[in-house]
Amino acid sequence: xxxxxxxxxxxxxxxxxxxxxxxxxxxxxxxxxxxxxxxxxxxxxxxxxxxxxxxxxxxxxxxxxxxxxxxxxxxxxxxxxxxxxxxxxxxxxxxxxxxxxxxxxxxxxxxxxxx
Amino acid sequence: xxxxxxxxxxxxxxxxxxxxxxxxxxxxxxxxxxxxxxxxxxxxxxxxxxxxxxxxxxxxxxxxxxxxxxxxxxxxxxxxxxxxxxxxxxxxxxxxxxxxxxxxxxxxxxxxxxxx
Numbered sequence: 001x002x003x004x005x006x007x008x009x010x011x012x013x014x015x016x017x018x019x020x021x022x023x024x025x026x027x028x029x030x031x032x033x034x035x036x037x038x039x040x041x042x043x044x045x046x047x048x049x050x051x052x053x054x055x056x057x058x059x060x061x062x063x064x065x066x067x068x069x070x071x072x073x074x075x076x077x078x079x080x081x082x083x084x085x086x087x088x089x090x091x092x093x094x095x096x097x098x099x100x101x102x103x104x105x106x107x108x109x110x111x112x113x114x115x
Numbered sequence: 116x117x118x119x120x121x122x123x124x125x126x127x128x129x130x131x132x133x134x135x136x137x138x139x140x141x142x143x144x145x146x147x148x149x150x151x152x153x154x155x156x157x158x159x160x161x162x163x164x165x166x167x168x169x170x171x172x173x174x175x176x177x178x179x180x181x182x183x184x185x186x187x188x189x190x191x192x193x194x195x196x197x198x199x200x201x202x203x204x205x206x207x208x209x210x211x212x213x214x215x216x217x218x219x220x221x222x223x224x225x226x227x228x229x230x231x
Contacts, residue, residue, distance in 0.1 A: 043225055101146065
């Protein structure tokens with residue numbers, strides 16, 4: 001039972017353009033959503049997050065949008081840079097796990113930004 | 116802040132052998148997590164410690180798996196009688212109690228286990 005789904009295994013964009021990574025979820029009890037970036041041979045690195053009471057959070061080139069009615073969130077990277085090439089994981093925290101912080105991850109999307 | 120350290124980085128073992136991994140969290144972090152990641156999948160939660168207390172365990176953590184965090188500092192994850200299905204990346208992460216879930220937590224680089 002995959003509660004967090006990233007249906008696009010890979011995405012390729014040109015440097016300077018927008019990258020849009022998508023994530024769908026099934027559990028309406030998710031209170032927090034996070035994006036992590038992972039380079040080969042390294043652990044995931046926290047990128048940006050959003051609470052379920054908001055619909056947008058922005059941090060520099062990164063913006064996360066949350067559409068609760070559609071149970072969908074997306075990560076926008078503008079402008080995309082070659083150094084953004086990595087695997088991006090969407091993750092969620094269930095309301096019952098807000099004290100522990102247990103994350104439920106999607107399968108990941110590999111982003112390639114071409115120079 | 117030296118980050119989360121995991122040792123070893125790679126481990127190759129024969130089926131049926133026992134293995135133990137170590138995680139050293141960021142020193143002021145009292146929360147420690149273990150996750151497992153298999154090829155093509157996202158990390159899956161295994162267990163959670165707050166200080167020395169193991170407060171949550173996943174169903175994925177069979178009887179062959181045991182984790183400890185003596186004195187609330189470093190943690191070990193032991194797998195007994197390894198099986199080929201145990202081959203995965205084992206990730207450790209830590210966070211501070213004062214952090215909210217929105218700040219995420221810091222992962223180590225992982226231990227890659229290969230069972231042959």
